[in-house]
Amino acid sequence: MTFLEKIIDKKKQEVAERKLQTFGKHTRKNPIYSLHKSVQAADHISIIAEIKRASPSKGAIQMNVDILEQAKQYEQSGAAAISVLTDESFFHGSLNDLKAVSEVVSIPVLCKDFTIDEIQIDDAKNAGASIILLILAALPLERFQRLYNYATEQGLEVLCEVHNADELKDALTVSPKIIGINNRNLKTFEVDLQTTTELVQQIDENGLTIISESGMRTKEDAELARNAGANTILVGETLMRSENVEKDMQALQVPLSSSAKGAF
Numbered sequence: 707m708t709f710l711e712k713i714i715d716k717k718k719q720e721v722a723e724r725k726l727q728t729f730g731k732h733t734r735k736n737p738i739y740s741l742h743k744s745v746q747a748a749d750h751i752s753i754i755a756e757i758k759r760a761s762p763s764k765g766a767i768q769m770n771v772d773i774l775e776q777a778k779q780y781e782q783s784g785a786a787a788i789s790v791l792t793d794e795s796f797f798h799g800s801l802n803d804l805k806a807v808s809e810v811v812s813i814p815v816l817c818k819d820f821t822i823d824e825i826q827i828d829d830a831k832n833a834g835a836s837i838i839l840l841i842l843a844a845l846p847l848e849r850f851q852r853l854y855n856y857a858t859e860q861g862l863e864v865l866c867e868v869h870n871a872d873e874l875k876d877a878l879t880v881s882p883k884i885i886g887i888n889n890r891n892l893k894t895f896e897v898d899l900q901t902t903t904e905l906v907q908q909i910d911e912n913g914l915t916i917i918s919e920s921g922m923r924t925k926e927d928a929e930l931a932r933n934a935g936a937n938t939i940l941v942g943e944t945l946m947r948s949e950n951v952e953k954d955m956q957a958l959q960v961p962l963s964s965s966a967k968g969a970f
């Protein structure tokens with residue numbers, strides 16, 4: 707059984723339990739913000755900065771982090787959005803984390819979870835998310851399409867995450883605004899930044915938000931993603947371990963000017 711299959715098995719149990727007790731309705735205090743609009747207006751690589759205490763591939767990253775301080779630093783350092791891992795069993799996150807973060811920042815918050823059911827989208831929205839994640843590797847195509855439509859009907863943006871050409875082709879069937887290319891294979895945990903380079907070439911549409919996800923450490927990595935045609939990066943571990951978030955985020959926010967897709 708791959709790691710992804712294990713997570714999805716567990717997620718099915720959780721969803722069954724959640725149907726009995728959903729996250730508080732009408733508790734949301736913040737508005738919905740658009741990541742897509744902010745990315746399209748930016749003249750540098752946009753950063754989605756992630757709150758990630760631990761992961762199955764890396765184990766503990768920062769278990770004792772003050773997530774509200776971390777989120778505020780991300781916002782002050784120019785993050786376009788904040789990603790909050792809400793999976794409890796494998797990533798030590800929670801919807802309460804997402805709710806708390808959403809209430810202290812004024813930028814979009816991404817609910818980073820393995821979404822398989824509409825109820826998780828309702829919960830994410832009630833907790834304060836502006837964006838949800840749909841992972842093509844974790845969903846049959848028809849399920850992905852339904853969840854995509856459901857989330858957009860709720861006014862949320864959807865990050866459609868792909869890792870190979872087949873998944874990208876499937877993702878494009880919904881004409882998404884936001885595509886995330888995960889450089890990490892969720893079945894083997896292998897990270898290869900070339901994944902972004904290979905897949906961006908297969909996207910013809912202009913004006914999309916294209917995110918290179920995972921394994922981003924240095925300015926050079928951000929430049930590689932930009933030169934490939936991405937306009938956004940999603941960064942977790944590097945920022946969670948950073949001793950100077952502002953400085954490290956500044957270095958990653960490389961200019962976009964000369965790099966419009968097709969210019970290379």
Ligand SMILES: O=P(O)(O)OC[C@@H](O)[C@@H](O)c1c[nH]c2ccccc12
Binds near residue numbers: 841919920941944
């Ligand atoms: O910590 P990194 O290597 O910067 O990676 C962040 C992010 O891309 C990663 O957390 C991620 C990408 N897709 C996911 C899907 C589920 C859980 C986690 C993820």
